[in-house]
Amino acid sequence: MDTAASRTPDERTDEPVYRDATEADVPALVALVESAYRGDSSRAGWTTEADILQGQRTDPEGVRAVITAPGSRLLVAEEGGTIVACCQLEHRPGEQGREVAYFGMFAVRPGRQGGGLGRQVIAEAERLAAAAWGAREMHMTVITVREELIAWYERRGYRRTGSTTPFPYGDERFGLPQRPDLEFELLVKELPAA
Structure with missing residues (x-):
């Protein structure tokens, strides 16, 4: 019998519970962000930056x-x-x-990537930004x-600005x-009125 309780945290299919982070979450959040983007552990997911950036992605002070x-x-x-995302x-x-709301420091546990959790989190973030701040x-x-990654965001309704x-x-x-041609591009999505 397959129950949610018998699955590992990376295999759970429960709906996530959302909340604002507290300072007590800082160590877990630093570990999550690092695992999603840097080092060999990040290669378990598809969002790894391990081939273009080494070193840290964030630190306790930044979080x-x-x-x-x-x-x-x-x-x-x-x-x-x-915490899974x-x-x-x-x-x-x-x-x-x-x-306007800025969206950043997005991380999903590598073993949970590719299963829809990221889509759920970004949808909740957009809903909260519109509801809390009237972000458009x-x-x-x-x-x-x-x-x-940019193509993934485009499928979620974000558009490249060229900026x-x-x-x-x-x-x-x-x-x-690990390469000399890195730069950031601004992506924008219109949000419906809350």
């Missing part, structure tokens, strides 16, 4: 700053009391009084060489680039 900053929240998704939401004033647009930046910013070469807080 704590997102949790405690005004106009910011770090949303976590839990299954069975275990997270994302940053930041309220930003837009042009012409149009409210969601913005994010993605490294331009991550074509597969790019350079990668912070020389700042090890963002990782150690």
Whole structure:
């Protein structure tokens, strides 16, 4: 008999429970983000950056700053009391009084990638941004060489803007680039009124 209780955390199919992160979550969140993007463990999922960036993706100070900053929240998704995904939401004033939310620090446990959890988390983030802040647009930046990831976001309704910013070469807080052509592109999605 196959029950949810007999499955490993990476095999659970429960609907996630969402909540805002607390400072007590910082160690688990740093481990989650690192596991989704860096090192050999990240290769179990499809979002790995291990071939383009080495070193850290985040650190406790960076996660704590997102949790405690005004106009910011770090949303976590839990299954069975275990954090399986997270994302940053930041309220930003837009042009012409149009409210904007920034979406970042998105991570899904590698063993849970590819099964729909990421789609659920991003949909919840969009709903929260519209409901809490009246956001009419969601913005994010993605490294331009991550074509597969950009295509995933495009399937979720995000559009490429062509607006790019350079990668912070020389700042090890963002990782150690393995190639010289890294830059970020702004992706935008219109959100329905809450």
